[in-house]
Amino acid sequence: MTDHLDPFRRAAKALRKSHLMGDHQAVARLRAHPPRSELSELKHADYLHVIALENSFASWPQLKLAVETQGMDRAQKQQRLKIALFHGQGWVVDTLMQETPDLAEGLFGLQVAMYDVDAVRSALWDDPTLATKMAGPRTPMLHLAFSKMIHQWPDRRDAMIDIADMLLKAGADVNDATPATPEQGRALSALYGAIGHANNMVLGQWLLDHGANPNDKESLYHATELGHHDGLAMLLAHGADPAGTNALYRAMDFNDHVAVDMLLKAGARADDFNGEPQGGEAPHVFPALHQAARRMNDGAMIDLLLAAGADPRAMFKGVTVYSAACVYGNTDLVDRLTALGITPALTDQEQILSAAAQQKPPGGFLDPAKMPTVYRDIIREILHLPGKDAHLRALVAAGAEWDKPDDQGLTPIQIAGWEGRPELVQYFLSLGPDLTHVNGYGGTLLSTIVHGSENCPERANRDHIECARIVLDHGVALPKRMGDLAGMPEMAAFLIDWAAAHPGQVVAG
Incomplete structure (x- = not known):
């Protein structure tokens, strides 16, 4: 069967060859239609991008989509539209x-x-x-709430609210929720869809004003990930109760003093139940200073927590706050505990872990069977933190488990990929991890990287495409449709290009 994209691919290869030979016409074409990378670092995807621009398309994925849809019938186009809406691919829509x-x-x-x-x-x-009937996998209210098209079409804001009003008048429920699935352990409400998924504050405000429950066990937690605090303030103003949730701890993940202060003033407790227990565990108090230790929160955050009543002597699963501060290398917390005279002795295993945090000779090797359970996932817990690469390598040298899945089935290399950290992906690959591992969400290493390119809070400053390139270079298979489903246009372009250049590595499924 004829591939109608072949002429464009050949044109990109010809442009690349001419440019590398110093052809003046090729240089002029790149000046007229600048690629996304520096001229000294151009890859095949950059030349594809130039070809797309020359043909009046904004990107290679848009050119590819236009060519492919020429051969689609109406039903096929409708199916592609459904997929694009579901994955937030506004440009495809x-x-x-x-x-x-x-x-x-x-x-x-x-x-x-x-x-x-x-x-x-x-x-x-x-x-x-129709307002109350399922429309495919979701009710109409959920289709509205989970839609990300407000970012593609901000001028349709009033139309969106008019539709919300019409659905409500016709009997739709503002507290509609998706059913819980094995991958997603609990139902996801319309409010979560608007605030946590679509970052649609206008619709989130409308839902709250019309009776949406702010205590849906998801929205408050995810509102702390937004950074701009609008969603968090909105939920708290409508009675969201942070007590007994993990919202405070999620805000601490980002060392977000403003969000933590807002939550504490709204009733969050410094030492509280950390959300719902995992794996059938009984509910347990998770002390805030233990979270501060492992998230490397700074002195200002620690002072804020201490002022709110956080217990500097709190135990968690047999370990002290001081032990956690030493093991994770949080010197601000160590200094404050030392000033308070709280310096209990460390066990042999804790001393080895503490030495790794300081990049000192370990004086022995770690024995996972003797390590406190809270430290078994330490590599996975610190690898996304700034300045922790040397600490991580010291832990591996001391015998820490570098390929152990956590409670969600995520391995360190999968987290490194989701975080968009190519240097760590390369490092873990050098250790020989299990590349066939599927995590608790059904994700492989490559799909986890693609998911991170769309959802990692730090994605703007990370390099998920390079992570994908590294694992594909290593031989990881590329599912045929992954490029079409990637929500980030640049990732889609890269995967589509890779599939074309390496057909033997493309698999169905």
């Missing part, structure tokens, strides 16, 4: 709708997700029960 403006006709859930207010009004006039 835009392209499909420009080509076929009536593509969503008769598909109520898609019309809701794309804020087609006239179509929704007409459909509800004919059949008001």
Whole structure:
């Protein structure tokens, strides 16, 4: 079968060859249509990008989509539209709708997700029960809440709210939620969809104003990941109760003093139950200073917690706050505990772990069977933190478990990939990890990297594409449709290009 993209790929290869030979015309083409990388670091994907620009497309994925949709029938285009909406691929939605403006006709859930207010009004006039019926995998209220199209079409804000009003008037429930699944342990509410998933503060405010429950066990936690505090303030103003949740600890993950202060003033307790227990455990208090130790919170955060009543002598699963501070290398916490006269003796295993944190000779080797259970996942816990690479390598040298899955089934290399840390991905690959491991969310190493490119809070400052390149160079298989489903256009372009250049590495599934 003819691949209609082949002429464009050949053009990119020819451009690359001419440019490397110093051809003046090739140089002029790159000046007229600048690639995304520096001229000294161009890769094949950059030349594909230039070819796309020369053909009046903003990117190679957009050119590819346009070529592919030429051969699709209406049903195939509708299926591609559903996938794009589900994965938040706004540029794909835009392209499909420009080509076929009536593509969503008769598909109520898609019309809701794309804020087609006239179509929704007409459909509800004919059949008001549509507001409460499942439309594919979600109810209409959930299609609206989980849609990310507000970022593609901010001018449709009023239309979005009009649709929310119409759905509510027709009987929709603002507390609709997706059913719990084995991958997602609890139901996900419309409020979580708007605030935690779509970062849609306008719709989140509307939901709260119309009775959405702010204590849905997800929204408050994920609001601490947004950084701008709007969602958090909104939830707290509508009665979200942080006591007994893990929202405080999630805010501490980012050393976010403002969010922690907001949560403490709203009733969060410094030493509290850390959300719901895992694996059938009984509920247990998770002391805030233990979290501060392992997240390397600074002195200002520690002072804030101490002022809120955090117990500097608190034990957690047999270890002290001082031990945790030494083991994770949090010198600010060590200094404050020392000033308080709280310096209990460390066990032999804790002394080895503490030496690794200081990059000193360990004086022995770690025995996982003798280590406190809270330290068994220490490599996975510190690898995303700044300045911890030497500490991590010292732990490996001392015998720490560098390929152990955590409670969610995530291995250190998968976390390194999700965090977009290519140097750590390369390091773990050198150790020989299990590349066939599937985590508790059903993710492989490569799919975890792609997921991180869309969801890691630090993704703007990380390099997920380089992580993907490293593992693919190492021989990891590339699922055929992964490029089409990637939500980040640059990642999609890279995976699509890789699949074309390495067909033998592409697998179904």
